């Protein structure tokens with residue numbers, strides 16, 4: 001299939017032109033909002049410390065009217081920064097505050113799909129840290145709730161590396177045929193955090209922590225301080241995200257960022273098959289070492305492709321002995337009929353090969369067709385909350401749910417131990433009935449995602 005040369009759709013063009021014509025920004029009338037003076041959003045920050053703290057400077061530009069954290073000490077830190085905000089320890093109460101327009105959610109991964117879904121149900125714009133879901137079913141349920149509201153609610157998943165212009169340059173090279181017809185895409189991450197199993201009971205939680213609310217929808221696991229090492233705020237996720245009830249390990253962690261580099265370029269949709277191989281399955285901990293492979297059907301600009309995810313030491317084969325892919329900790333490689341494109345988050349190398357290496361098959365796009373920079377990733381979302389184009393964010397819930405559904409399917413195939421045929425329309429594995437049970441996970445009584 002000949003690659004098309006249509007420019008990648010620009011999310012920013014509309015923003016720029018609407019500003020240029022003096023249209024200004026108007027907060028959308030979405031449900032209960034419209035309480036915000038000066039066109040600022042009334043925001044609840046849920047998960048106020050750790051990664052949440054990294055959002056504080058951006059949040060300064062809006063009104064932080066509510067703060068929620070299960071740790072009273074961390075809530076106190078945030079309250080000092082945002083003294084006018086009301087405080088909560090239970091996000092289910094926080095989200096009911098009547099003057100909210102939007103939430104920013106930086107809680108652990110096992111709560112994301114729940115908080116996101118509850119926010120949509122209350123017509124709140126939502127910025128949710130990655131990964132937006134940890135099972136296939138969570139991703140599908142959230143996307144189904146989002147799509148009917150996509151013209152009303154702005155959503156963003158915290159894959160902020162997406163704002164690096166390299167993401168669009170990679171997309172343009174792939175779409176414009178710089179590697180010829182795209183065939184295979186390899187994505188990898190080298191992080192390794194091995195754990196044998198859930199931590200043993202480690203005494204009572206400190207008085208400042210509501211551990212029951214921390215567990216939230218997760219099945220019960222006894223408290224252990226090993227889940228809570230806050231020496232490096234924003235990195236505590238590395239103490240819990242490998243346990244099946246709290247996260248999906250590297251796929252949800254760095255995998256969210258690195259797969260995004262490829263996902264942005266391939267217009268994948270959902271796969272028709274998935275297989276995976278890794279270390280022996282551990283029912284308590286996600287794998288360190290894993291390779292997962294998906295097949296995707298052709299779309300309107302390319303033929304069918306395969307996508308490979310390698311983690312924890314598994315790596316794709318280098319196209320040339322003098323290129324050491326191991327020097328790229330988190331990267332992506334696109335293989336086409338005419339060459340390779342290798343990228344990390346901010347750089348790329350194009351390597352045409354064989355007799356076609358003169359690049360005559362490829363026409364670089366004109367300057368005016370180059371995708372305008374996304375600008376600030378957070379502002380991409382706040383602008384979309386206000387500008388009349390709420391679906392126009394880089395990593396909205398449709399894009400992000402498709403991506404994480406695909407990755408979570410890789411873990412389903414790993415657990416099933418067989419190549420699975422997937423019906424993305426129905427959300428069912430068609431050749432392995434037991435695998436369908438792995439599309440979801442158990443939750444504690446009293447917690448509902450669609451609440």
Ligand SMILES: NC(=O)c1ccc[n+]([C@@H]2O[C@H](COP(=O)([O-])OP(=O)(O)OC[C@H]3O[C@@H](n4cnc5c(N)ncnc54)[C@H](O)[C@@H]3O)[C@@H](O)[C@H]2O)c1
Pocket residue numbers: 046047048049050051052068069070071074089090091106107108109111129130131158159160213214216233234235236237238253
């Ligand atoms: N986008 C990125 O680059 C990036 C970087 C780091 C972390 N993250 C993501 O941010 C999230 C948080 O990671 P972290 O390392 O800050 O984790 P963390 O364990 O430090 O938790 C963050 C905060 O949430 C609070 N919290 C926990 N459960 C809560 C609940 N149910 N309700 C309200 N508050 C709750 C904690 O007390 C803490 O203040 C994770 O989903 C992680 O994947 C993203």
